Amino acid sequence: MINTRVAVAIHIMALIASRPNDDLPSDDIAASVNTNPVVIRRMLGMLKRAGLIQTTAGKAGASLTRDPEKISLLDVFHAVEPNENLFAVHDNPNVRCPVGKGIRTVLDEAFGAAQHALENKLSSETLQDILHRLFDDE
Amino acid sequence: MINTRVAVAIHIMALIASRPNDDLPSDDIAASVNTNPVVIRRMLGMLKRAGLIQTTAGKAGASLTRDPEKISLLDVFHAVEPNENLFAVHDNPNVRCPVGKGIRTVLDEAFGAAQHALENKLSSETLQDILHRLFDDE
DNA sequence: ACCACCTGTAACTATTTTAATTACAAGGTT
DNA sequence: AACCTTGTAATTAAAATAGTTACAGGTGGT
Numbered sequence: 001m002i003n004t005r006v007a008v009a010i011h012i013m014a015l016i017a018s019r020p021n022d023d024l025p026s027d028d029i030a031a032s033v034n035t036n037p038v039v040i041r042r043m044l045g046m047l048k049r050a051g052l053i054q055t056t057a058g059k060a061g062a063s064l065t066r067d068p069e070k071i072s073l074l075d076v077f078h079a080v081e082p083n084e085n086l087f088a089v090h091d092n093p094n095v096r097c098p099v100g101k102g103i104r105t106v107l108d109e110a111f112g113a114a115q116h117a118l119e120n121k122l123s124s125e126t127l128q129d130i131l132h133r134l135f136d137d138e
Numbered sequence: 139m140i141n142t143r144v145a146v147a148i149h150i151m152a153l154i155a156s157r158p159n160d161d162l163p164s165d166d167i168a169a170s171v172n173t174n175p176v177v178i179r180r181m182l183g184m185l186k187r188a189g190l191i192q193t194t195a196g197k198a199g200a201s202l203t204r205d206p207e208k209i210s211l212l213d214v215f216h217a218v219e220p221n222e223n224l225f226a227v228h229d230n231p232n233v234r235c236p237v238g239k240g241i242r243t244v245l246d247e248a249f250g251a252a253q254h255a256l257e258n259k260l261s262s263e264t265l266q267d268i269l270h271r272l273f274d275d276e
Numbered sequence: 277a278c279c280a281c282c283t284g285t286a287a288c289t290a291t292t293t294t295a296a297t298t299a300c301a302a303g304g305t306t
Numbered sequence: 307a308a309c310c311t312t313g314t315a316a317t318t319a320a321a322a323t324a325g326t327t328a329c330a331g332g333t334g335g336t
Contacts, residue, residue, distance in 0.1 A: 001140075001223065002139075002226060003323060007249075011228070011241050014241065033232075038325075039326095055283075057332050058282050083139045087139070088140060088145065110211060118252050118256035120255065122252050130244055163312090165311095173295080174297065176297070177297095195312045199311095
């Protein structure tokens, strides 16, 4: 199973987006996510490095660098999931076995295609969509 | 990142499928995957419980229960990845925060859709396709 | 200038997951 | 009976994840 970082990161982004006029300190975000403030600050660091948010050392509050409709879940996913490949492949199959010899290439292709499908879906959903689902009741 | 079980399981299935006339003991499969025989036997157990292969206690050799073109990578994926959800969601967001209150439902939907796209792709690829890629040179 | 509050980050610990290994009961084959 | 096998429990090891403590240094109000 994929770690909770993606989920927490989307939570953080939604919170920031939903309160553009409040300068939320990491403690407040942590209270909403229900975790430790340091965990939040680590994630804010990753989101910042990915260019999704802006923060200032010493000063509470983070802001989005672009509109919520221009931030996809894939952007957030990549920000906090540094691993290029979603599926791990065992790394020393026996090359003297015909299957062992070719399996990594074949798996890379198959897993790559599957991951691409997933990423494609994630890229079609934006932070704005998340906000709508959270706040537009119907 | 997702564990190597899916990769190893596909490796095992491809090996069994490629040598229908040989009764491979778990030691031989382990030599091809390059891991411990017990790891292989555990995976064979999962594949068997999922109805993908047939084995006999005490007797070497496993056989597919149906043709390779009727076994999808999704079948193998589900056999060895018991977790229903690919993405983990943090589990006690603060329900007194509007975002915290609704985030789990929203994330479940978004992640569900992404996972569905991935599974759809995995279901379109069969063990037969893997065998072709491994053995048909062109 | 001071003080209260904040971020960014290192370092450490705890927990969980995954993989590897040892051990062995019990089935199969000759 | 001797030997090889599977199935599985139990243990250990290693790696990934999450939580925590600690603190250097920035920010802004007074």
